[in-house]
Amino acid sequence: MTPAQTAMVADLSRVLDPAGIVTDPAAIAPWTVDWRQRWKGVTPAILAPRSTAEVAEVVRAAARHRVPLVPQGGNSSMVGGATPPEDGSALILSLRRMTAIRSLSPSLAVAEAGVILQTLNAAALTIGSRFPLTLGARGSATVGGLVSTNAGGTQVLRFGTMRGLVAGVEAVLADGTVHDGTGALAKDNRGYSLDQLLIGAEGTLGVVTAAALRLVPAVVARAVAWAGVADPAAALALLRRFQAAGDAVESFEILPAETLDAALAHLPDARAPLHGRHPWHLLIEATAASAEVEPPAAFVERVLAQALSDGLVADATIAASEAQAEAFWRLRDSLSDAERAQGPATQHDIAVPVDAMPRFMVEAAAACEARFPGTRASGFGHLGDGNIHFHVRAPRVVDRDRWFGKDAPAISRFVHDLVTQAGGTISAEHGIGQMKREELARLAPPGRLAALAAIKGALDPLGILNPGKLLAPASPPQ
Amino acid sequence: MTPAQTAMVADLSRVLDPAGIVTDPAAIAPWTVDWRQRWKGVTPAILAPRSTAEVAEVVRAAARHRVPLVPQGGNSSMVGGATPPEDGSALILSLRRMTAIRSLSPSLAVAEAGVILQTLNAAALTIGSRFPLTLGARGSATVGGLVSTNAGGTQVLRFGTMRGLVAGVEAVLADGTVHDGTGALAKDNRGYSLDQLLIGAEGTLGVVTAAALRLVPAVVARAVAWAGVADPAAALALLRRFQAAGDAVESFEILPAETLDAALAHLPDARAPLHGRHPWHLLIEATAASAEVEPPAAFVERVLAQALSDGLVADATIAASEAQAEAFWRLRDSLSDAERAQGPATQHDIAVPVDAMPRFMVEAAAACEARFPGTRASGFGHLGDGNIHFHVRAPRVVDRDRWFGKDAPAISRFVHDLVTQAGGTISAEHGIGQMKREELARLAPPGRLAALAAIKGALDPLGILNPGKLLAPASPPQ
Numbered sequence: 001m002t003p004a005q006t007a008m009v010a011d012l013s014r015v016l017d018p019a020g021i022v023t024d025p026a027a028i029a030p031w032t033v034d035w036r037q038r039w040k041g042v043t044p045a046i047l048a049p050r051s052t053a054e055v056a057e058v059v060r061a062a063a064r065h066r067v068p069l070v071p072q073g074g075n076s077s078m079v080g081g082a083t084p085p086e087d088g089s090a091l092i093l094s095l096r097r098m099t100a101i102r103s104l105s106p107s108l109a110v111a112e113a114g115v116i117l118q119t120l121n122a123a124a125l126t127i128g129s130r131f132p133l134t135l136g137a138r139g140s141a142t143v144g145g146l147v148s149t150n151a152g153g154t155q156v157l158r159f160g161t162m163r164g165l166v167a168g169v170e171a172v173l174a175d176g177t178v179h180d181g182t183g184a185l186a187k188d189n190r191g192y193s194l195d196q197l198l199i200g201a202e203g204t205l206g207v208v209t210a211a212a213l214r215l216v217p218a219v220v221a222r223a224v225a226w227a228g229v230a231d232p233a234a235a236l237a238l239l240r241r242f243q244a245a246g247d248a249v250e251s252f253e254i255l256p257a258e259t260l261d262a263a264l265a266h267l268p269d270a271r272a273p274l275h276g277r278h279p280w281h282l283l284i285e286a287t288a289a290s291a292e293v294e295p296p297a298a299f300v301e302r303v304l305a306q307a308l309s310d311g312l313v314a315d316a317t318i319a320a321s322e323a324q325a326e327a328f329w330r331l332r333d334s335l336s337d338a339e340r341a342q343g344p345a346t347q348h349d350i351a352v353p354v355d356a357m358p359r360f361m362v363e364a365a366a367a368c369e370a371r372f373p374g375t376r377a378s379g380f381g382h383l384g385d386g387n388i389h390f391h392v393r394a395p396r397v398v399d400r401d402r403w404f405g406k407d408a409p410a411i412s413r414f415v416h417d418l419v420t421q422a423g424g425t426i427s428a429e430h431g432i433g434q435m436k437r438e439e440l441a442r443l444a445p446p447g448r449l450a451a452l453a454a455i456k457g458a459l460d461p462l463g464i465l466n467p468g469k470l471l472a473p474a475s476p477p478q
Numbered sequence: 479m480t481p482a483q484t485a486m487v488a489d490l491s492r493v494l495d496p497a498g499i500v501t502d503p504a505a506i507a508p509w510t511v512d513w514r515q516r517w518k519g520v521t522p523a524i525l526a527p528r529s530t531a532e533v534a535e536v537v538r539a540a541a542r543h544r545v546p547l548v549p550q551g552g553n554s555s556m557v558g559g560a561t562p563p564e565d566g567s568a569l570i571l572s573l574r575r576m577t578a579i580r581s582l583s584p585s586l587a588v589a590e591a592g593v594i595l596q597t598l599n600a601a602a603l604t605i606g607s608r609f610p611l612t613l614g615a616r617g618s619a620t621v622g623g624l625v626s627t628n629a630g631g632t633q634v635l636r637f638g639t640m641r642g643l644v645a646g647v648e649a650v651l652a653d654g655t656v657h658d659g660t661g662a663l664a665k666d667n668r669g670y671s672l673d674q675l676l677i678g679a680e681g682t683l684g685v686v687t688a689a690a691l692r693l694v695p696a697v698v699a700r701a702v703a704w705a706g707v708a709d710p711a712a713a714l715a716l717l718r719r720f721q722a723a724g725d726a727v728e729s730f731e732i733l734p735a736e737t738l739d740a741a742l743a744h745l746p747d748a749r750a751p752l753h754g755r756h757p758w759h760l761l762i763e764a765t766a767a768s769a770e771v772e773p774p775a776a777f778v779e780r781v782l783a784q785a786l787s788d789g790l791v792a793d794a795t796i797a798a799s800e801a802q803a804e805a806f807w808r809l810r811d812s813l814s815d816a817e818r819a820q821g822p823a824t825q826h827d828i829a830v831p832v833d834a835m836p837r838f839m840v841e842a843a844a845a846c847e848a849r850f851p852g853t854r855a856s857g858f859g860h861l862g863d864g865n866i867h868f869h870v871r872a873p874r875v876v877d878r879d880r881w882f883g884k885d886a887p888a889i890s891r892f893v894h895d896l897v898t899q900a901g902g903t904i905s906a907e908h909g910i911g912q913m914k915r916e917e918l919a920r921l922a923p924p925g926r927l928a929a930l931a932a933i934k935g936a937l938d939p940l941g942i943l944n945p946g947k948l949l950a951p952a953s954p955p956q
Binding site for chain 2: 149150152156161163164173175176177178179183184185186187188189190191192193194196197199200201205351352353354382384385386387423424425426427428429430431432440444445446447448450451452454455457458459470471
């Protein structure tokens with residue numbers, strides 16, 4: 001520990017309970033590496049307060065001693081957003097002990113930052129409601145991280161990202177001020193929205209300690225279908241038919257045949273949902289929150305039957321049971337892991353306008369493979385949001401150091417250029433973190449970058465909140 | 479004109495067409511007074527660019543010459559937010575000539591800042607869609623003003639405020655940078671949301687030049703009902719019944735008998751919707767965007783019939799024709815004008831949590847009348863949003879100077895204290911502007927005020943954008 005860190009921890013030992021200051025290297029280790037194992041950070045201590053007041057004390061101590069903090073929830077960032085820097089200068093501020101669901105009503109939950117998404121989902125269900133956001137990491141991702149990354153997931157098509165689901169944020173600002181927006185007034189126009197500013201700020205403007213989250217009525221029936229189509233254009237045409245027929249579709253995921261193959265290889269018990277081979281696959285979920293509307297299965301069957309008879313869809317099946325529905329979803333949720341098991345790759349969480357995505361998927365993959373011979377490029381994900389995870393796999397024979405050190409960054413720049421030219425974003429849902437910071441600096445309009453840096457400088461003048469994430473540090477903390 | 483203003487206008491005469499620089503005092507005069515005639519400002523010129531590029535030139539010239547700008551749309555601010563300061567230091571930047579609807583699809587319109595709400599509504603209708611926000615000033619309020627004030631109105635219950643309806647903002651920042659968020663990607667996590675920061679910023683952080691706005695399917699059927707109830711608690715109970723029965727209700731407005739009386743007196747041709755006298759009245763609108771769902775009239779009748787038989791509602795009627803529906807709405811939309819015609823009053827646009835509003839309405843009115851003898855206090859408005867317009871009328875015999883100079887401000891402080899104690903907001907939908915600036919400074923947590931001021935200082939360091947609105951100027955522009 002540096003002298004400043006030692007003094008800060010000594011101060012906090014009078015505020016936090018013994019479990020609130022973790023200095024055992026073995027206990028710290030798992031939290032200094034991101035889950036993709038790309039960033040390995042160093043920290044001498046994890047601070048784990050139990051309340052907003054304690055978080056405020058930690059932040060005040062950090063400001064006093066000029067020790068940076070890395071806020072951390074489930075540590076499931078895809079962009080190194082929660083990993084401490086390598087120089088050991090920062091302490092991790094873990095929110096994982098703040099696990100209270102402070103209130104729960106049919107339309108609103110106020111949950112602390114450390115509540116795990118799956119726990120929140122389960123709590124909402126007990127009162128006949130649901131929090132309509134889910135993602136592969138639901139067993140580890142926390143409310144604080146979901147807010148701070150403006151998380152998306154597989155239900156954005158119908159319910160939007162966190163930005164639309166958060167009714168208010170409680171956070172500790174860099175000066176120790178507690179901002180409490182969880183009163184969740186339906187209307188409040190008292191100046192700039194700090195809540196919205198904190199959503200997606202990746203812990204660089206404040207430490208999210210709780211959030212008021214909108215709930216919707218629980219699902220009473222769902223239909224999960226799997227369909228095979230010729231290309232992404234046919235997939236989008238099918239989505240438009242579903243949307244014209246009603247608003248029940250909440251997931252519309254696309255994946256190419258080779259990605260399905262990878263998932264089937266990765267999951268030993270999994271079976272292909274369709275017979276025969278199709279170039280592209282779709283996972284479609286429709287739900288109903290009331291027994292009085294058309295059953296989702298009937299709705300999905302109606303639209304799919306027409307599409308089959310028109311030749312828009314080559315084959316399709318509706319899960320005959322909840323077990324089969326879960327099996328379909330397990331295939332989808334395993335894609336990241338399955339691709340990781342296939343060897344070195346570089347991933348891109350990108351979006352373009354929805355209508356432009358089918359063509360982009362095909363053309364960008366072809367352009368990539370032509371430019372970088374031996375690579376295999378493909379995208380899967382949230383077609384209905386115009387957001388895919390575009391992965392480029394390394395050639396079979398590859399020098400890993402060269403790949404990760406040189407080829408992968410070059411490929412990423414190439415992909416990001418294509419996306420930018422298409423009016424898209426280099427980060428649709430994962431954020432910027434460490435991974436995309438230089439790319440953001442390279443591609444964002446200078447005026448926008450200047451505005452972001454000005455906001456950061458205004459709200460965190462000492463640079464103590466997650467420095468080096470999203471934006472380059474203005475200067476080392478004094 | 480000051481020498482700096484003269485030099486700035488000379489610069490801009492090479493950029494703007496002749497109609498873009500208005501210096502005729504008679505042409506300027508109507509735009510220097512707010513519609514409630516509370517604030518009378520002074521300016522030597524109105525600048526009226528026709529394009530975003532021209533707005534950027536105006537802002538750059540303002541920065542160069544250190545001349546503040548007051549962005550202005552329809553000049554229908556309720557809080558003096560678009561009125562220039564009295565010292566003549568600022569020029570008005572009118573967005574009223576930017577009237578293009580740049581694109582229109584079933585789910586999205588990109589409209590320039592000067593597009594009038596009614597025009598946007600009409601344009602959406604031509605393609606079978608609608609922009610689900612309306613308010614009394616729809617014939618003058620512009621897109622830029624609606625975005626900059628995070629406007630609400632009578633449909634927030636179902637569709638939310640502007641914050642949820644804006645998919646992206648185009649704006650000119652204080653350094654002349656054009657921020658373009660109108661690409662309207664469904665997901666985009668490239669750092670802090672400038673779009674959300676500009677919504678509700680009252681033109682103090684940037685000049686909104688266009689916005690991408692979400693559209694929903696047009697209404698194919700609506701039912702407009704009028705009901706009489708004993709008290710606000712019964713009204714909220716009725717709303718909860720409607721919400722439990724479906725999601726078709728999009729307006730649920732409450733007004734007391736004396737406010738209805740004022741409207742009936744103000745509109746010579748208007749008739750009371752119900753026979754007999756009821757302490758409180760409700761205007762309820764339900765809509766359907768498809769002929770395949772339960773007709774709204776049947777839905778409303780079903781819920782009202784049960785409520786009548788239970789005694790929750792004393793009397794109710796459903797408009798038998800569009801003409802009658804319009805007549806009901808005309809009563810509602812005339813309330814502000816009608817109350818203004820009754821003599822001096824002080825108005826408060828406040829919100830508390832929805833469930834707390836019935837009790838608040840009754841108790842706050844009683845507390846006000848007890849504390850300020852001779853006054854009459856009552857609230858009307860958006861019960862479903864927990865947002866009412868709480869008006870306190872002066873005693874019949876009143877010294878106007880004393881009322882506006884001393885009594886009304888004292889009453890407002892009293893009301894705002896009550897609202898703050900109830901966890902509410904002193905500005906639910908009108909914003910802060912000039913009118914509530916000191917009250918915001920008095921009642922907001924100091925840490926929050928410091929954060930707002932830091933953001934303002936970071937994004938408008940020269941203080942050229944709508945100085946003195948929302949926040950006190952940090953220092954006079956140099």
